[in-house]
Amino acid sequence: MKKQLIFxxxxxxxxxxxxxRETETISTTxxxxxxxxxxxxxxxxxxxxxxxxxxxxxxxxxxKDLVAITTxxxxxxxxxxxxxxxxxxxxxxxxxxxxxxxxxxxxxFQGTVAYRYKAITEG
Numbered sequence: 001m002k003k004q005l006i007f008x009x010x011x012x013x014x015x016x017x018x019x020x021r022e023t024e025t026i027s028t029t030x031x032x033x034x035x036x037x038x039x040x041x042x043x044x045x046x047x048x049x050x051x052x053x054x055x056x057x058x059x060x061x062x063x064k065d066l067v068a069i070t071t072x073x074x075x076x077x078x079x080x081x082x083x084x085x086x087x088x089x090x091x092x093x094x095x096x097x098x099x100x101x102x103x104x105x106x107x108x109f110q111g112t113v114a115y116r117y118k119a120i121t122e123g
Contacts, residue, residue: 033046036120045087045106063114072091076088
């Protein structure tokens with residue numbers, strides 16, 4: 001009788017443990033990316049743990065003053081989520097540049113024109 005009671009008790013514990021709800025962690029970058037994508041006209045790039053938004057052109061900077069850090073792996077369409085190395089306005093293969101001293105800015109060149117992107121901060 002004791003063995004049956006212990007077996008039933010252990011079985012019910014195992015079954016309830018299997019029903020425990022798993023929690024999904026969402027990074028701050030994912031939240032920033034989702035909020036930034038609400039503006040369908042925003043020109044965005046996501047690289048590593050940052051989301052960058054175009055802030056204008058920079059006619060004074062040259063490629064030789066920057067370091068190529070990666071390339072765009074996918075150009076998004078519609079309401080696709082912004083994932084690492086994706087962009088809303090640049091095609092796959094577009095090179096992304098950064099200053100040696102700053103991680104808060106990215107640059108994309110179209111001919112000799114540099115487009116500056118600034119990281120979107122929390123808050």
